[in-house]
Amino acid sequence: MKKILISAVLLSSFMAYAGGFRVSLQGVKQLAMAHTSAHAEDASVAFFNPAGMSFIPAKFSVAAGGFGIKSEITYQNLSTLKSYSTDNPLGTPVYAAVAYKVIPNVSLGFSFTTPFGSTVEWPNDFSGKELVQKIELKAFFFQPMVSVKLAPWVSFGGSFIYAKGTVDQTKAVTQLGGTLNILDDKAHGTGFGFGFYFQPNSKLDVSVAYRSPVDMKADDGVATFNISPALFSNPTLNLDANGQDKFKAVLPLVDEFTIGATYKLTTKWQVSGDFNYSGWDRYQNLTLDFEKAKVGNVASDPTILRSPRNWHNTKTFRVGTQYMLTENLAGRLGYYHDESPYDDKNFIPDSPSFDANVITGGFGYKYKSFGIDLAGGYNFQKSRKVNNVNSDFYGQAKAKAYYFGLGLSFNAF
Numbered sequence: 001m002k003k004i005l006i007s008a009v010l011l012s013s014f015m016a017y018a019g020g021f022r023v024s025l026q027g028v029k030q031l032a033m034a035h036t037s038a039h040a041e042d043a044s045v046a047f048f049n050p051a052g053m054s055f056i057p058a059k060f061s062v063a064a065g066g067f068g069i070k071s072e073i074t075y076q077n078l079s080t081l082k083s084y085s086t087d088n089p090l091g092t093p094v095y096a097a098v099a100y101k102v103i104p105n106v107s108l109g110f111s112f113t114t115p116f117g118s119t120v121e122w123p124n125d126f127s128g129k130e131l132v133q134k135i136e137l138k139a140f141f142f143q144p145m146v147s148v149k150l151a152p153w154v155s156f157g158g159s160f161i162y163a164k165g166t167v168d169q170t171k172a173v174t175q176l177g178g179t180l181n182i183l184d185d186k187a188h189g190t191g192f193g194f195g196f197y198f199q200p201n202s203k204l205d206v207s208v209a210y211r212s213p214v215d216m217k218a219d220d221g222v223a224t225f226n227i228s229p230a231l232f233s234n235p236t237l238n239l240d241a242n243g244q245d246k247f248k249a250v251l252p253l254v255d256e257f258t259i260g261a262t263y264k265l266t267t268k269w270q271v272s273g274d275f276n277y278s279g280w281d282r283y284q285n286l287t288l289d290f291e292k293a294k295v296g297n298v299a300s301d302p303t304i305l306r307s308p309r310n311w312h313n314t315k316t317f318r319v320g321t322q323y324m325l326t327e328n329l330a331g332r333l334g335y336y337h338d339e340s341p342y343d344d345k346n347f348i349p350d351s352p353s354f355d356a357n358v359i360t361g362g363f364g365y366k367y368k369s370f371g372i373d374l375a376g377g378y379n380f381q382k383s384r385k386v387n388n389v390n391s392d393f394y395g396q397a398k399a400k401a402y403y404f405g406l407g408l409s410f411n412a413f
Contacts, residue, residue: 022254022278024316024338025093026113028065028407032362032375033320034334036272037260038207040197042371042409043097046111048258049209050145050157051197053099053107058369058411064096065373065407073120073352073399075386077127084126088119105149111159113141116253120350128393132350133179135169139216139253143193153200161191163214163253169350178227187221187251189214203264209257213282216251223247223293238292246291255279260318267324272334274318280341283311307390310346314339320360328367332375334360344387347397354381354399362405369411377403 024035027044037048044063045052069091076083099109116139122132145159165187173180195209225231225243232239239245260274287306294302320334340353347353362375383398 022256023069023091023093023115023117024336025067025069025403025405026095026115027063028067028362028373028375028405029332029364031067031377031403031405032332032334032360032364032373033272033322034274034318034336034358034360036262036274036318036320036334037209037258038197038205038262038272038274040199040205042411043099043109043111044095044407044409046097046099046109046145046159047095047113047115047141047143048260049195049197049207050109050143050159050193051147051155051195051209052207053109053145053147053157054105054149054155055197055199055205056099056101056107056411058413059101060412061099061410062097063407063409064094065405066092066094067403067405068092069401069403071379071399071401073349073397075126075128075349075395075397077395079394080127082127084123087121087123089121091117091119093117099147107147107157109145109147111141111143111145113143114138115141116165118351120352122349126349128349129172130174131171131348131391131393133170133172135167135350137165137167139163139165145193147197153198155197156194157197158194159192161193161212161214163189163191163216165189165216165251171350173225173227176225176227176231178225181224181226182221183224184218184221187216187218189216189253191253205262207258207260209259211256211258213255213279214253216253218247218249218251221247221249223290236294238294240292245293248289248291249287252282254282269323270321272318272320272322274316274336276316276318278314278316278341280311281313283309283341285309309342311341312343314341322364328365330364332360332362332364336360340384344385345389347384347386347388348391348393349397352397352399354384354397356381360403369413371409371411373405373407373409375403375405375407379403 040052040055043061093114097111121134143159147157166185191212191214193211198206262272296305298304318336338356360377364373379401
């Protein structure tokens, strides 16, 4: 029984990191218009589609910004009818990008973003504390890129992705009388992106882009049991003098295909739409390889822990609009629907996910070469029944989140 408990605790530590969270906050102007992608006014287009750099109306462009995310998840245990709400700190994803036309038909660029990450903190008396008490996840993407104009109306671009990630999670191990901390700040991986950007006339932009999956390799993770030292030498735990063991794992981040378009209805008014398809079905299984701890479930090697995940691919639909209120001031609105990558029987509190409906809006102001953008959003998520047999976790859950962002841009013509 003790071995089963320990295995479940260790396994759930990585469900959130493997699943991560796709944080759609890589451009303030884009967020105000439902985070749509076919916008080539400045370097912020680089993350969405490197090919878009060819259509930035400037030789040199810089864009940077940051966001605040305030979220709350509420869970009710239907057996006790007691409710618990998270006390999550403010999330702060950031982005920065630069693009430069080396020659008229060739542009080079670089993008830094945080497209995966979250922080979830449950109260100490949370009924699911053996699954999670607190978890903090971050993934940083560094992308050098190039774009080539194939013709006056079409370009092709590609990027190399270097990703670095961290996870820090704490949970209770009640039968051992303490807590378990999972820490890895050296996970890394590589990937690529490419796309085509079309501008067949002055009214229409079309963006088609693909970003590959990234396998984050964790070779030096540390699991620390904050329990009585008398248990460190237990043959099942087999911990060192500090109550620790190392592990290795491959933690996948998903690929994403996007097609988007922006159409100028008039000289002042434009509308945008996007379709995203994300490959969450990579999470069919999750495997951890511990150095010494015999807490696994693979008969041939008890240090290996493997469990089915059964996640599925998802679709996101986005629509946004911009209207020029004055020559320099733009007003923006948007809406998008984002699907959860798992059903009720796979719900877990360290990676809570819901079918989400998000309303966004904001303003943008340009003065000569400089631009400033403000955006906000409200994410109201569909409540769901919790019916996870594998984790013995049942009840119902709901969530809400607020976003706000500030972005700056500079174009040198």
